[in-house]
Amino acid sequence: MLRSPTRSGMSTRRSDSQSDLTDDGVLSETSDIQRIAFRNKRKHPEENEHILVIKEEVSEIKTQIAQMMTLLTSLGTSQKEFMEKMSQDVASMKEQMSNIKSTTNNIIKEQNEIKSDVSSLVDKWTVTEKKLATVEYEIKQLKTEPTSSHSAAIISSESIMEEICERERRKRNLIISGIPEPVSARREERSLTDKSEVMTILRKIYPDCPEPTTTIRLGKYNPKKRRAIKLSFESQETSIHILRNRTNYTSHDNIKIYSDQTPQQREYLKKLKEELKTRSENDKKLSSSEETTPITCHIVSKRKNQISTSNINTYQIAENYNCITTTKKSLRFLYANVRSIVAPGKFDELLCIVKSFKNFLHFIILTETWIKSEDETKRFIIPDYTHYYNYRPNIRGGGVSIFAHDNLKHTLLENKCINGNHLMWISVENFSLNVGVVYRRPDSNIQTFLDEYSYRLNKMKRNIIFGDFNINLLASESEKTISMYKDVLKESGYKIMNKIDKSYCTRETPTTKTIIDHVCYNLKETYFHQAVIESSMSDHKQLYVELKRHQPKTPEKISYEAINYTTLYTTMTNNLNNNTNFLYNLLEESLLKSIARSKTVKYKIQNPPRQDWINKTIINEINCRNYLWKEHKRNINNTGKHEEFIKKRNEVAETIQRTKSTYYLKLFEACNKKPAKMWTLINSLSHNKIKANTGPTKLVINNEEITEEHKICECFNEFFSNIGSSLANKIKKPDFPCDALVCEPVTTTHILSQLSATTTDEISTIIDNLKINTSSGIDGVNTKSYQMCQKSNNLMNLLNV
Incomplete structure (x- = not known):
C-alpha cells in the first residue's frame, strides 16, 4: 500500500498527493496496478466552507454570464431586424426617388409642349384677330354701302299685285330684235312682211311652232331704225320652248330673242350685273394680293367630293367609300378583284358600293369573276349599264367583266381567252378611248403572255388598261419578270398609274405587301386621281380612278306633244256643226286640224331607275366592316379583332339580304291582285326575258x-x-292523194238597207268601251279624241248615211 505524500512535498498539481501511480513511469506492469487501492481525500472543514463560497460565486457569475448572453443574443437579433428594415427603407426610398425623377422629367416635357402649344395658339390668335378685324371692316363697308337688294325701295301691296299680274301677262310674250324694218309705206304690208319674217325665224327654231296671236312693232315707225317686235302666243309652253332652243337659229348674228320683261325686272337685272362686276373686280384684287401655297401631289384627304386641282396627278388612301374625293367633270372608273362574283351576296354588295358614289361611275371593271356559262351572266345586271364579259367555260376561276354606262357610246373591240389569260377591250366613241381589262394566271408563261400583250398594246391607240397581272411592282428591279414587263410597257409608250409605294399596295397579308393590280395608260396631257380602297370583299384592295377634265353629259330632255282636250272639244263642236252634208272626209279633215291646233309641246327628264333597297345604312355598315377588316390585318394574332370582324361581316350579309327581301316582299304584296304586274316583277327578278339582258348585241x-x-x-x-x-320541205308528203273538197256557194239574204239606224247611245257605248291607254292608229287620232266628239248628233247622222 502506498501513501499520499505530505503537504510539504506538494507540487504544482491540483491536489497535495503524489503523481498518479498508474502512470507508465511509475508502474509499468499490469499486476502492480491491480494491487493499488484508492481512497477519497480527506478535507478540512475550513476548506469546505471556502469551496462552497467559491461555488456560489461561480454559479452567480455563470447566471450573470447567461443573462448577459441572452441580452447579447436578443440585442443582435433586434439589430439584425433593424438593419433589414433599414435596407428595405433605403431601397424604397431609392425607388421613390427614381419615380420622382421620371415624373419630374415628364412634367418638364409636358411644360415644354404646353409652352409650344401656347405659342402656336398665340400665333393663331393673332391671325384670328387680323381676320376678325378684316371681317369687321368689311361689315362696316357693307353697312355703309348697302347692296341693291337692301337699297330697294319698299313697294306697296298694290304695286306688288300689279307687278305679279303684269309678269303673268307677259309670260306668253317674246321680243325679237334685229329684224330689218320693211320699206313699204302701208302699215298692212309692213305687218304682213313682219309676220312672214317672224314665222321664218320661228320655224327654224321650232318646226311645229303655231302662229303668234299678235305681232306688233314697238315704238314709232322709222325706216332708218330697227324696232323690236313683240309676239304673243296662246300657250306659255310655246314661248318657253322657243327660248330654250333659240341657239339653233344662227342665220343672223344681230337677231336676238328674249323674254318680255317688266321695267322692274329690267332694272333689277341691270343692278345685279353691276354688282356682279364690282364683286368680280374686288375678288381679282384680293386674289392678286394673297400669297399662294404650293400644292403637293400626294393627297390623303377625308373631305368628300373635292379635289384640290385639275392639272396634277393625285393619290389617296380611302378608309371608306364616303371619303373618296370625286369631281363631277371627270371620267370615273371602279376596279375590283372580286374573287367570285357568283358567290352569294357578292353582287348585291357590289350594287351597294356603286350606289354609295354621289357621282355615277362610267365604268365598273372586275377581274376573277369566276363566271362559267352564258346563263350565269344574265344574273348580273346593273341598271343603265351594258355588261361585257369573258369567262372560262365550265372551269372554276378567272373571268373578267366591264360594266359600261349607257350614256356613253361603246362597242366591243376584242375578247380573248388565251391559255387561261383573259384580255378584253371596249371602244368609247365619245372620247376616242379604249378601256381594257386583263387577268393573267399566276402559273402562266410570262414570255408568252407578254408577247400577246405587247402585240395588242402596239395595235391600239389611246388606252387605259386595268387588271390583275400577278406581277409585283414592289419587287426588286433586278428580277427578270419585272424588268421584262416594264420594258414592254416602255417600248409601247405606256406608263404605270399606280404609286409604287408599300402604303399603296393592292394586296396585303400579315407578312407581305404587293402591287399586282395595275393601271396602265398611254394618254397624253391627261391628269388623274387614284384612290386605294380597303375592302373585305376579297383579299385584293379596290381602285378608284378619275380622268380629269371630262365634260359630263347633261341630262337629255325628252320633248313630247300633249293635246289640250278642252280646246279640242270647243274646236270640234264648231267644226261638226259646219258639216251639214255629213261628209266623212270633212269629218276626218276637221278632226285632224283640230288636234293639230290643240297640241302643245312639253318636256321631261327621264331619270334612271333607282334601287330603293340600297340605303345609307347598308353603305355605312359596309364601311364599318371594311375598317374592322383593316384592323384585323394589322393585328392578325388578336382573336378579339378577328371575332369582331367575323361578327360584323355576318351582320352585313344578313342586313343586305333582309333589306332586299323586305323590299321585294312589299312589291309582291302590292301586286297581289294584279297578275300582269306580278309576272313583270317575276320576270325582272328571274331575268328570263331577252330584253332584260344587258349584254352587247351578238x-x-x-x-x-x-x-x-x-x-x-x-x-x-x-x-x-x-x-x-x-x-x-320538212313537211312529210302523204302516201295517198287527197281529193279537193268542193263546197257549194253560200248565198245571203241580208242587204245593207235592212240594217237598223245607229243611235247616239250606241256610238257612245262603243267609244266608251275603247281602251284609253292605247296608241293612235294610222290616222294619228287617239281614243280620247274620239271621246270628245261622241255626243255629237252630226257624228250619228254621218254614220247612218
Missing part, C-alpha cells in the same frame, strides 16, 4: 359568234327569206 350560229351589226342583219334576212321553203 349572234351565235354554228358555235360562231357574230358581233358586227351588218352581218347580224344579213343572217336574219337570210333566215327569214328561207324559213318558208325550209319548213315546207
Whole structure:
C-alpha cells in the first residue's frame, strides 16, 4: 500500500498527493496496478466552507454570464431586424426617388409642349384677330354701302299685285330684235312682211311652232331704225320652248330673242350685273394680293367630293367609300378583284358600293369573276349599264367583266381567252378611248403572255388598261419578270398609274405587301386621281380612278306633244256643226286640224331607275366592316379583332339580304291582285326575258359568234327569206292523194238597207268601251279624241248615211 505524500512535498498539481501511480513511469506492469487501492481525500472543514463560497460565486457569475448572453443574443437579433428594415427603407426610398425623377422629367416635357402649344395658339390668335378685324371692316363697308337688294325701295301691296299680274301677262310674250324694218309705206304690208319674217325665224327654231296671236312693232315707225317686235302666243309652253332652243337659229348674228320683261325686272337685272362686276373686280384684287401655297401631289384627304386641282396627278388612301374625293367633270372608273362574283351576296354588295358614289361611275371593271356559262351572266345586271364579259367555260376561276354606262357610246373591240389569260377591250366613241381589262394566271408563261400583250398594246391607240397581272411592282428591279414587263410597257409608250409605294399596295397579308393590280395608260396631257380602297370583299384592295377634265353629259330632255282636250272639244263642236252634208272626209279633215291646233309641246327628264333597297345604312355598315377588316390585318394574332370582324361581316350579309327581301316582299304584296304586274316583277327578278339582258348585241350560229351589226342583219334576212321553203320541205308528203273538197256557194239574204239606224247611245257605248291607254292608229287620232266628239248628233247622222 502506498501513501499520499505530505503537504510539504506538494507540487504544482491540483491536489497535495503524489503523481498518479498508474502512470507508465511509475508502474509499468499490469499486476502492480491491480494491487493499488484508492481512497477519497480527506478535507478540512475550513476548506469546505471556502469551496462552497467559491461555488456560489461561480454559479452567480455563470447566471450573470447567461443573462448577459441572452441580452447579447436578443440585442443582435433586434439589430439584425433593424438593419433589414433599414435596407428595405433605403431601397424604397431609392425607388421613390427614381419615380420622382421620371415624373419630374415628364412634367418638364409636358411644360415644354404646353409652352409650344401656347405659342402656336398665340400665333393663331393673332391671325384670328387680323381676320376678325378684316371681317369687321368689311361689315362696316357693307353697312355703309348697302347692296341693291337692301337699297330697294319698299313697294306697296298694290304695286306688288300689279307687278305679279303684269309678269303673268307677259309670260306668253317674246321680243325679237334685229329684224330689218320693211320699206313699204302701208302699215298692212309692213305687218304682213313682219309676220312672214317672224314665222321664218320661228320655224327654224321650232318646226311645229303655231302662229303668234299678235305681232306688233314697238315704238314709232322709222325706216332708218330697227324696232323690236313683240309676239304673243296662246300657250306659255310655246314661248318657253322657243327660248330654250333659240341657239339653233344662227342665220343672223344681230337677231336676238328674249323674254318680255317688266321695267322692274329690267332694272333689277341691270343692278345685279353691276354688282356682279364690282364683286368680280374686288375678288381679282384680293386674289392678286394673297400669297399662294404650293400644292403637293400626294393627297390623303377625308373631305368628300373635292379635289384640290385639275392639272396634277393625285393619290389617296380611302378608309371608306364616303371619303373618296370625286369631281363631277371627270371620267370615273371602279376596279375590283372580286374573287367570285357568283358567290352569294357578292353582287348585291357590289350594287351597294356603286350606289354609295354621289357621282355615277362610267365604268365598273372586275377581274376573277369566276363566271362559267352564258346563263350565269344574265344574273348580273346593273341598271343603265351594258355588261361585257369573258369567262372560262365550265372551269372554276378567272373571268373578267366591264360594266359600261349607257350614256356613253361603246362597242366591243376584242375578247380573248388565251391559255387561261383573259384580255378584253371596249371602244368609247365619245372620247376616242379604249378601256381594257386583263387577268393573267399566276402559273402562266410570262414570255408568252407578254408577247400577246405587247402585240395588242402596239395595235391600239389611246388606252387605259386595268387588271390583275400577278406581277409585283414592289419587287426588286433586278428580277427578270419585272424588268421584262416594264420594258414592254416602255417600248409601247405606256406608263404605270399606280404609286409604287408599300402604303399603296393592292394586296396585303400579315407578312407581305404587293402591287399586282395595275393601271396602265398611254394618254397624253391627261391628269388623274387614284384612290386605294380597303375592302373585305376579297383579299385584293379596290381602285378608284378619275380622268380629269371630262365634260359630263347633261341630262337629255325628252320633248313630247300633249293635246289640250278642252280646246279640242270647243274646236270640234264648231267644226261638226259646219258639216251639214255629213261628209266623212270633212269629218276626218276637221278632226285632224283640230288636234293639230290643240297640241302643245312639253318636256321631261327621264331619270334612271333607282334601287330603293340600297340605303345609307347598308353603305355605312359596309364601311364599318371594311375598317374592322383593316384592323384585323394589322393585328392578325388578336382573336378579339378577328371575332369582331367575323361578327360584323355576318351582320352585313344578313342586313343586305333582309333589306332586299323586305323590299321585294312589299312589291309582291302590292301586286297581289294584279297578275300582269306580278309576272313583270317575276320576270325582272328571274331575268328570263331577252330584253332584260344587258349584254352587247351578238349572234351565235354554228358555235360562231357574230358581233358586227351588218352581218347580224344579213343572217336574219337570210333566215327569214328561207324559213318558208325550209319548213315546207320538212313537211312529210302523204302516201295517198287527197281529193279537193268542193263546197257549194253560200248565198245571203241580208242587204245593207235592212240594217237598223245607229243611235247616239250606241256610238257612245262603243267609244266608251275603247281602251284609253292605247296608241293612235294610222290616222294619228287617239281614243280620247274620239271621246270628245261622241255626243255629237252630226257624228250619228254621218254614220247612218
